[in-house]
Amino acid sequence: MDILSIIGLAVAIGAIVGGQVLEGGSIGSLLQLAAFMIVIGGTLGAVMLQSPLPTFVEGLKLSQWVIAPPAVDPHGAIERVVEWAQVARKDGMLALEDRLAQLPQGFERNGLQMLVDGFEPEKIREAMEVEITAWEERKRAAAKIWDSAGGYAPTIGILGAVLGLIHVMENLSDPGKLGGGIAVAFVATVYGVGTANLILLPVGTKLKSLIAREVAQRELFVDGMMGIANGENPKLIEARLNGYLA
Numbered sequence: 001m002d003i004l005s006i007i008g009l010a011v012a013i014g015a016i017v018g019g020q021v022l023e024g025g026s027i028g029s030l031l032q033l034a035a036f037m038i039v040i041g042g043t044l045g046a047v048m049l050q051s052p053l054p055t056f057v058e059g060l061k062l063s064q065w066v067i068a069p070p071a072v073d074p075h076g077a078i079e080r081v082v083e084w085a086q087v088a089r090k091d092g093m094l095a096l097e098d099r100l101a102q103l104p105q106g107f108e109r110n111g112l113q114m115l116v117d118g119f120e121p122e123k124i125r126e127a128m129e130v131e132i133t134a135w136e137e138r139k140r141a142a143a144k145i146w147d148s149a150g151g152y153a154p155t156i157g158i159l160g161a162v163l164g165l166i167h168v169m170e171n172l173s174d175p176g177k178l179g180g181g182i183a184v185a186f187v188a189t190v191y192g193v194g195t196a197n198l199i200l201l202p203v204g205t206k207l208k209s210l211i212a213r214e215v216a217q218r219e220l221f222v223d224g225m226m227g228i229a230n231g232e233n234p235k236l237i238e239a240r241l242n243g244y245l246a
Helices: 002-021 031-052 051-064 074-089 093-102 107-116 123-170 175-229 232-244
Strands: none
Touching: 002 175, 031 123, 031 175, 051 123, 074 093, 074 107, 074 175, 074 232, 093 107, 107 123, 107 175, 123 175, 123 232, 175 232
16 A cells, blocks of 8 residues: 555645635635536546546546555566576476466466467567557556546636636625625635646656556566576576666
C-alpha cells in the first residue's frame, strides 16, 4: 500500500477544509449537491464520450494502483536472469524448461519460453519489445482519461457557476432564493478546480510514473534475455543489468 498517496490526499482535503474553517466559514457551505452533480457528472460524461469503452474501463481499474501499486522488483528480476544465465551456460538452454513452471503467465514467462524454444536472439528482442510497446500504449491510453478529466473539470465548474448565476438572475425578485444560487455558482468552481488539481491530475501523473517504472523493469529483463541468448558470461550480464539500478 502506498501510504504517501493516502497522506497526500488527506493533507490536500484537510488544507482546504481547514482554511475554510479558519476563515470563519462553515463546512456545510462547501457541500452543495447541485454543484457536485454538475461538475462530477459533467466531467464523467465528457470522459466517457471521448474514450472507447475498453480504455475507459481499464482507466478506472488503473486507479487502484494509486493506493496499491503493482510490485516492481528489479533486484529480484536481476537475480532470476543471472541464475538462468548460469544454468544455460552450464547445462544448455533446454535446462531452463524446468524454470517455466515457476513463473506465472506473463511477460517473463513468454521471454523464457522463447529462449527454451531456441528462437534467434534478435527475434526474441523484437517480439518482447513489441509486447512492451503494446502494453505501454494500452496503459498510457487508460491513464490519460484521468488527465482528460482534470482538463474538463475546471471548465465544467465554470459552467456550473454560470448556471448558478442564471438561477440568481431568474430570482432577483425573491431574495430568499438568491443565496442558494450564488452558493452553487461559487462551490461549482471550487469543485471543478479542486478535483482537477487535488485528485484527477495527480492521479494521472502518478499512473504514468508507475507505468514508466514497469516498462523500465521489462526493458531490463529484455537486456538480460539477450545476454543469455548470446551466451554472455553471467557476471557480465549481472554487471550490465545493475547499471539499470544506478
